[in-house]
Amino acid sequence: MTIPAEHADAQTPRFADPDLLAEGFDEALAAGEECERWLAVAGRVVRLRSASPEMLSRLTRAFAHLVRQPSDRADLTISLWDSVAAPESAPDLPDIGGGHQPGAFFYHSDERVRAGFQLGTSGDARVLAVYPGEVTPYVSALDGDAGQAWHWVADASCIPYWEEATPLCYLLDWWLARTGVRQLHAGAVGTTSGGVLLVGKSGSGKSTSTLACLDSDLLFAGDDFVGVGVEPEPYVHSLYASGKVMPDHVQRLPFLLPALSNADALASEKAVVYVHEQWPRAVTEGFPLKALLAPRVIPGLSESQVIEISRGQGLAALAPSTVFQMHTQAGPSLAAMTRLVERTPCYELQLGSDIGSIPRAISELLDHLEET
Amino acid sequence: MEGRERTEEFGMRHEVNSPHVISETIQGECIVINLSTGTYYSLQGTGAEVWEALAGAATAAEVAGELAQRYGIEAAAAEQDVAAIVAELVSQELIVPSAATERVAAPAAVAPGGEYVPPALSVYTDMQDLVLLDPVHEVTDAGWPEAKPQAAGA
Numbered sequence: 287m288t289i290p291a292e293h294a295d296a297q298t299p300r301f302a303d304p305d306l307l308a309e310g311f312d313e314a315l316a317a318g319e320e321c322e323r324w325l326a327v328a329g330r331v332v333r334l335r336s337a338s339p340e341m342l343s344r345l346t347r348a349f350a351h352l353v354r355q356p357s358d359r360a361d362l363t364i365s366l367w368d369s370v371a372a373p374e375s376a377p378d379l380p381d382i383g384g385g386h387q388p389g390a391f392f393y394h395s396d397e398r399v400r401a402g403f404q405l406g407t408s409g410d411a412r413v414l415a416v417y418p419g420e421v422t423p424y425v426s427a428l429d430g431d432a433g434q435a436w437h438w439v440a441d442a443s444c445i446p447y448w449e450e451a452t453p454l455c456y457l458l459d460w461w462l463a464r465t466g467v468r469q470l471h472a473g474a475v476g477t478t479s480g481g482v483l484l485v486g487k488s489g490s491g492k493s494t495s496t497l498a499c500l501d502s503d504l505l506f507a508g509d510d511f512v513g514v515g516v517e518p519e520p521y522v523h524s525l526y527a528s529g530k531v532m533p534d535h536v537q538r539l540p541f542l543l544p545a546l547s548n549a550d551a552l553a554s555e556k557a558v559v560y561v562h563e564q565w566p567r568a569v570t571e572g573f574p575l576k577a578l579l580a581p582r583v584i585p586g587l588s589e590s591q592v593i594e595i596s597r598g599q600g601l602a603a604l605a606p607s608t609v610f611q612m613h614t615q616a617g618p619s620l621a622a623m624t625r626l627v628e629r630t631p632c633y634e635l636q637l638g639s640d641i642g643s644i645p646r647a648i649s650e651l652l653d654h655l656e657e658t
Numbered sequence: 659m660e661g662r663e664r665t666e667e668f669g670m671r672h673e674v675n676s677p678h679v680i681s682e683t684i685q686g687e688c689i690v691i692n693l694s695t696g697t698y699y700s701l702q703g704t705g706a707e708v709w710e711a712l713a714g715a716a717t718a719a720e721v722a723g724e725l726a727q728r729y730g731i732e733a734a735a736a737e738q739d740v741a742a743i744v745a746e747l748v749s750q751e752l753i754v755p756s757a758a759t760e761r762v763a764a765p766a767a768v769a770p771g772g773e774y775v776p777p778a779l780s781v782y783t784d785m786q787d788l789v790l791l792d793p794v795h796e797v798t799d800a801g802w803p804e805a806k807p808q809a810a811g812a
Contacts, residue, residue, distance in 0.1 A: 487785055598687025598700065605682075606698040609691055610785050616693055617680045624682040 300378040302394050302401030304429045307436040310375040311337065311365040317372035324360070325352040326571070327458070328467045328513045328523035333360035337367040341442035345453040348526040351562040351569045362461055364435040364454065368442040377425045377438055379403060395615070400460045401427035422446070428460045435461065447548060451528040451558050452510050458525060459612050467513040467523060468622045471608040474507035474522045475499040475648060479656065480576040481507065481522055482648055483514070484635070485604040491581035491637050493531045494538065495644050497559070500529075501541050502645030505570040506561050511611075516626050520575035527562035527569050538641055576655045578604060578627065579635040579648070587638040590647040600632025631655070667741065668719040672712050672748075673756035683710060690752055696786035699752065704729075705777035708743055714763030715756050718744050729774035739776040746779050 300306055318337030323346050325332040331354070336342035345366060346353070369376035380392075393402040403425040422444040428435045435457050439445060459469040473484035473496030481504075486492045496509045510530060513523035533552040536542055543549065545564040546557050562569045579592065580603035605623050609616045633651065637644065674681060681690040688706035690699040701709050704725060711721045718740050726736040747753045 596687060597685045598689065598702065601682065601684055601687075602689050602698075602700055605689060606691055606782070606785050609680075609693070610696060616691065617677070620680050620682050620689075620691065624684050627684060 297396045298399060299380060299394055299401075301380060301403055301425055302399050302427050304399060304427065304432065304434060304436070307377060307425075307427055307438070308365070308434075310369075310377055310438065311367050311436060313375040314338075314367035314369065314372045317375070318367070322356070323349075324354045324356050325349050326354045327352055327362075327525065328462060328465060328515070328572075330361040330465065331357050331359065333357075333363045335363065335365055337371075338442055341366055341368055341439075341445075344442065344445055344450050345437075347560060348451055348453060348528040350560070351524065351527045351566070352571065360433065362433050362435060364437060364457060366437050368439050370441050370443075375438075376440065377403075379423065379425070398431070399427055399429050401425065402456055426454070426457045428457055430461060430464050447551075447555055447558060448530065451530055451560075452526045455511055456612070458513075462513050463615070463618070463622075465515075466517060467515045468619060468626075469511050469525065469608075469612060470514050470604065470623070471510065471611045472512055472514075472604065473509045473529075474512045474524070474573075475504045475645075476507065476522070476570075476573045476576070476652060477503075477505060478570065478573060480652060481505070481570075481573040482577045482579050482652070483512070483522065483575060483604070483630075484579050484581060485600075485607070486580050486582075487607045489532075490603075491583050491635075493529060494535050494641075495579075495581045495635060495637065497529045497531055497539055497542060498641050499645040499648065500561065500565060500568055501539075501642070502649070504645050504648060505573070506565070506568050507570050507572055514575060514626060516622060516629065520626055520630055521572060522575050523572045524570060527560060529559045529561055530556040533557050575626075575630055576652060578630050578632045579651075580604075580632070581635040581637055584636045584638065587636060588640050588643070590638040590640070590643040591636050592633040592647055592651050593636065595632050595634050597627050597632055599634075600630070601627045603632075667744070668722070668737070669717050671715040671717055671756040671758045671761075672744070672753040673715060673758065674713050675751055675754045679752050681709065681713070692750070692752065695751075696783070697750070698782050698785065699750070700780045700782075701777065703775050703777075704739075705743065705779060708740060708777045709747075710763075712744070712747070712753055715758040715761050720761070725774075729772065731774050743777040743779060750779070750781070 314337035319339055321339045321342050322333060322335040323342060334346060391402055391404045405423050422440055424439040426437050437454055462469055473492050475481055475496055484492045484495050493509050500506060507522050507524040508526055511525055513525050515521045536557040542559055545559050547560055548555050548558050578600045601624060605620055609620060678694040679692050681688060683706050686706055688701040688709045708721055722736040722740040726733045
């Protein structure tokens, strides 16, 4: 991309400059095929436009339940492109020197934009073992006042499976925060009248508990990340209709096996299910939040059960994993989670060996909360 | 701790090691997160009271005096407990010396009485991988590449 000198901005680094990003996207459009998809996200209209139908398809698979007809206006327009067909369309990434972890995330914010870029895949050895030498840098940038965002990857064919399952999560986190909705690391299941958040670090049983509810009457609003608004009442907004679970845990959810999108890759990937594709009527766009549940495996326990815990314990289960996963502007995020937990009763979901007892325990809790 | 050293330490004011450290207190329980190291902490009861007071630039002497009065314990016992928790909070880089010359927040309105339990810091390191493997180089308002100075041990 050719960058005129007059675009240089003392406050905004070039990789995050909205004018330069818009130019890059236009160059990609000239070399590609324009396409778009419209979504309803947390009650607002989001337009995704891309220079690559394949990229648009891959990055909207998890949003299938939120797709809407085109509208005459959008609250947020996200421009998506890669630079395979038009190398000059790539953002001007700064020289950051060597020695950084492959998953290092470089974040910038100023009065106009929030932006970040990542060098490539995660630095996790388990990921690097599967994606050796694969470097797929990306840039995300949001100009919130303008309602514009940009997301570039070097090569859309290299978008990893976990990004496809929860795409654009930084952009959505930044934008949703402006609307009073926080993206939280949590699963969410319930009914149209109310549901629960399932919170905790990876390995706590959060995903297993969430996905176990697909074999019940409970509705699915999300597994890894969901949006949650605090005012006027706590409310869960579905973002991604995807679920991920460790391969060795999926054996405990045999009904999932025929529904997996990557059944042939479980030796190296988490098991992924696109819930809307398999159980479209089981997916909800949201519900009032009634309780926060922190799953914990109890050896020897057969029937799952819930016991009330303190709000502090609930916050400790929710906040660190969200803060460390979402990285940026952690202080306001923690404050918002505290306000949420102050208004939401917290429970430990003690997981028994009978997987079917998980949705039963959640349903019984929701019934109890409905009565009281 | 030697008497003179403790006296100096007890007169010192601290503040939260911002922006590396964030915290919130809810219903008497405090959660503290060190964004640089990926470690998080909890303080309950007297621990949360001590944290709130120190975060408001109270000296250790002021905190110990308030604990002794609130719980009806010996001043020496309160000083010993406060000295221990302050030392731990400093060693974990959760609080740093403050330039404040007086408290910036009023003492917490906590009802007197109740069973005294010495303040204790619970440390959780189970999420450090998220930070250490995929680190964040966050920038200041001045903008990247003027990266924030890394906390020691980050």
